Amino acid sequence: MEEQGDMCMRVMKSVAMVIIVVLAVSNTVALAAPLKLGITWPGESNQAIKIEEAFRAKIMELVPDVDLELQTVPDVEAMSELIARFEREKDGMIVMRSNGSQWLIAHPPVIPTFIAGVNHPGLLGVVKNLEAPEGNITGVTYYVPVEKQFDIFQAILPNLDSVLLLLQEGHASTPLDRTATQTVCKQLGITYYEQVCATEAESIAAVEAYRDKVSAVIIGANLLNDYAANIVKAAGHTPVFSFLVIAVNAGALGGFVADETIMGHLLAESVVEVLVNGKIINEVPIKMDPDPKFVLNVSTAEKLGINIPYNILQAATIVE
Known part of the structure; x- marks a missing residue:
């Protein structure tokens, strides 16, 4: 009976060890999953292209395994389907241009959203407070007073x-x-x-x-x-x-x-603050080029x- 008890204990310990290992592996896989970001803007914009290129270079430096998907759309009317997919599949998304940002007013995002290539977001009505943006929106603006x-x-x-x-x-x-x-x-x-x-x-x-x-x-x-x-x-x-x-x-x-490279780098830093470091949107101000x-x-x-x-x-x- 004593030997059977020892054997049962050894089996239970082995099972427990297997469970611990499985959980550890699962957690490692979860932690290793790449950060997924969707990027879009409506229409054509050289400024958006330059900001995106600077952002891409900086975010890959800060988060080397980031998974970026860039999909532009012809106009704001074509944004709904793409944004809905981003909200299902991505950890966050970047929406560029003033008209793209304004589209968000009537379609509040359900995942962290970062705007760029946009005029003053407060005056456009996208957010009320640039220093403590409400909802799921922060980012950068090219606005110069x-x-x-x-x-x-x-x-x-x-x-x-x-x-x-x-x-x-x-x-x-x-x-x-x-x-x-x-x-x-x-x-x-x-x-x-x-x-x-x-x-x-x-x-x-x-x-x-x-x-x-x-x-x-x-x-x-x-x-x-x-x-x-x-x-x-x-x-x-x-x-x-x-x-x-x-x-x-x-x-x-x-x-x-406002320098597109600086704005792209500031955008990457904001993404990291929210999606990597865990800050809430309200704690990440909408940034401007400090020296236009x-x-x-x-x-x-x-x-x-x-x-x-x-x-x-x-x-x-x-x-x-």
């Missing part, structure tokens, strides 16, 4: 007393650019005009109508920047600024740019006969 931009515009044009803001019909950033620019102009005593345009022809016609009435033309953060070369030509001797740097490369006098650069087209300045203050020349990124 309009006040900061006008500080430079006025330093370059001391007699700046009126502006024409070119807005794109239907663009997600249009209401934001309008409100922010109107507010700053009112504070600074600058006369504000705007024209909402749907086509290149409309934007050129608007500039031709206002170029002799205003001190400067500003292209908002929208796709009218694709027509910047012809907008600058239509403006003649009236300086053109932009809220996006693409226009500066095409001949606009100047504009600010003013980009100056010196060839345009020379053509317009504008003397750029030395301190701006020193700090600016120069294009010709």
Whole structure:
């Protein structure tokens, strides 16, 4: 009987050891499972591509076995099916562009979601508090405060007393650019005009109508920047600024740019904070480029006969 008891004890210990080993192996497998992320944005965007490339490089450095799936869609109407699949299959997802972020307002995500390539998320209505974003949304924004931009515009044009803001019909950033620019102009005593345009022809016609009435033309953060070369030509001797740097490369006098590489790296850090380190979304602020650069087209300045203050020349990124 004693021998049988010892044998039973040995069998039970062996079974227990097997169970412990199985559980340990199962836990190891679970811990070793790669972090799964879905990435998407609606339409075409060079900025989104650059941010995604920088993000990919940084996240693979921080989480080498991360599983990334990039699927773009033609427009926001095509997002529903893809997002639903991401929510079933992924640990988190990245949704880029302002219109993609706005889509989330009516479709609150059920997994941690990170936005990027987006204008001010608070003013767009995506979140209420950038420092403590609510719900399942955090990320990065390319927003540069309009006040900061006008500080430079006025330093370059001391007699700046009126502006024409070119807005794109239907663009997600249009209401934001309008409100922010109107507010700053009112504070600074600058006369504000705007024209909402749907086509290149409309934007050129608007500039031709206002170029002799205003001190400067500003292209908002929208796709009218694709027509910047012809907008600058239509403006003649009236300086053109932009809220996006693409226009500066095409001949606009100047504009600010948030660095896509920095934004991609900040995005990766936020993903790690939430999905690896276990922080809740509310503890991870929506981040901005801490030091956006003013980009100056010196060839345009020379053509317009504008003397750029030395301190701006020193700090600016120069294009010709």
